[in-house]
Amino acid sequence: MACGSEPAEPEPAAEAEEAEDAEAAAEEASMDMTPGVFVIAPEEGSTVSSPVTMEFGHEHFTIEPITDPLTVHEGAGHHHIGLDTDCLPVGEIIPQASPWVHFGDGSNTIEMQLEPGPHRVCLQIGDGEHRTLEGMSAEVTFTVE
Numbered sequence: 001m002a003c004g005s006e007p008a009e010p011e012p013a014a015e016a017e018e019a020e021d022a023e024a025a026a027e028e029a030s031m032d033m034t035p036g037v038f039v040i041a042p043e044e045g046s047t048v049s050s051p052v053t054m055e056f057g058h059e060h061f062t063i064e065p066i067t068d069p070l071t072v073h074e075g076a077g078h079h080h081i082g083l084d085t086d087c088l089p090v091g092e093i094i095p096q097a098s099p100w101v102h103f104g105d106g107s108n109t110i111e112m113q114l115e116p117g118p119h120r121v122c123l124q125i126g127d128g129e130h131r132t133l134e135g136m137s138a139e140v141t142f143t144v145e
Contacts, residue, residue: 033060034060034135035058035059035060035061035075035133035135035136036058036059036060036061036135036136037056037057037058037061037079037123037124037125037136037137037138038056038057038058038059038123038138039054039055039056039057039121039123039138039139039140040055040056040057041053041054041055042054042140042142043140043142044140044141044142045141045142046142046143047142047143047144047145048142048143048144048145049144049145050112050113050114050115050116050144051111051112051113051114052111052112052113052114052119052142052144053109053110053111054081054109054110054111054112054121055108055109056079056081056108056109056123056138057108058108058125061075061076061077061125061136062075062076062077063076063077063078063079063106063108063125064076064077064078064106065078065104065105065106066078066104066128066130067128070128070129070130071128072127072128072129072131073127073128076127076128077125077126077127077128077133077136078102078103078104078105078106078125078126079103079107079108079123079124079125080094080100080101080102080103080123080124080125080126080130081100081101081103081110081121081122081123081124082094082099082100082101082121082122082124083099083100083101083112083114083119083120083121084099084119084120084121085099085100085120085122086122087122087124087132087137087139088122088124088132089132090132090133090134091131091132092131092132093126093129093130093131093132094124094126094130094131094132096130102126102130114144115144116144116145117143117144118141118142118143119141119142119143119144120139120140120141121139121140121141121142122137122138122139123137123138123139123140124136124137125137
C-alpha cells in the first residue's frame with residue numbers, strides 16, 4: 001500500500017519480467033522432447049463393454065514393426081501390453097507368452113474379449129529385441145461390465 005488508502009500501481013518493469021518468465025516457462029515446456037507412451041482408450045477408471053477397444057499413443061519416439069533378423073533402432077520400438085500384470089523393469093525382455101500381447105506389426109490398437117470385472121493393462125514399449133525401455137510404459141485400470 002502507498003501512503004494513504006490507495007494500493008500502489010505495479011511497476012511496469014516487474015510486470016514485463018513476470019511476462020518474460022511465463023513465456024520462457026511455456027516455451028521450455030513445449031520444447032520437451034522426452035519420449036513417452038500413453039493409453040488413449042480405455043480411459044483410466046472407465047467402465048466399458050467387451051470386446052474392449054484399446055488404443056495407444058506415443059510422442060517423440062518412432063513406432064515400427066519388428067524386423068527379421070531382430071534389429072534395434074535407436075529411438076524406435078513397438079507396443080506390448082500385459083493384461084492384469086505389472087509392468088516389467090527397464091531392460092527386461094518382454095515374454096512372448098500370456099499375459100503379454102506383442103504388436104510386432106507396428107499397430108497401436110486391438111479389440112479384446114475380456115471377462116466382466118476390473119482389469120489393469122500395462123503398456124510397454126520394447127525395442128527391436130523386445131527389451132523394455134526407460135520411461136516407455138503406462139498403466140490403465142478399467143472395469144468391464
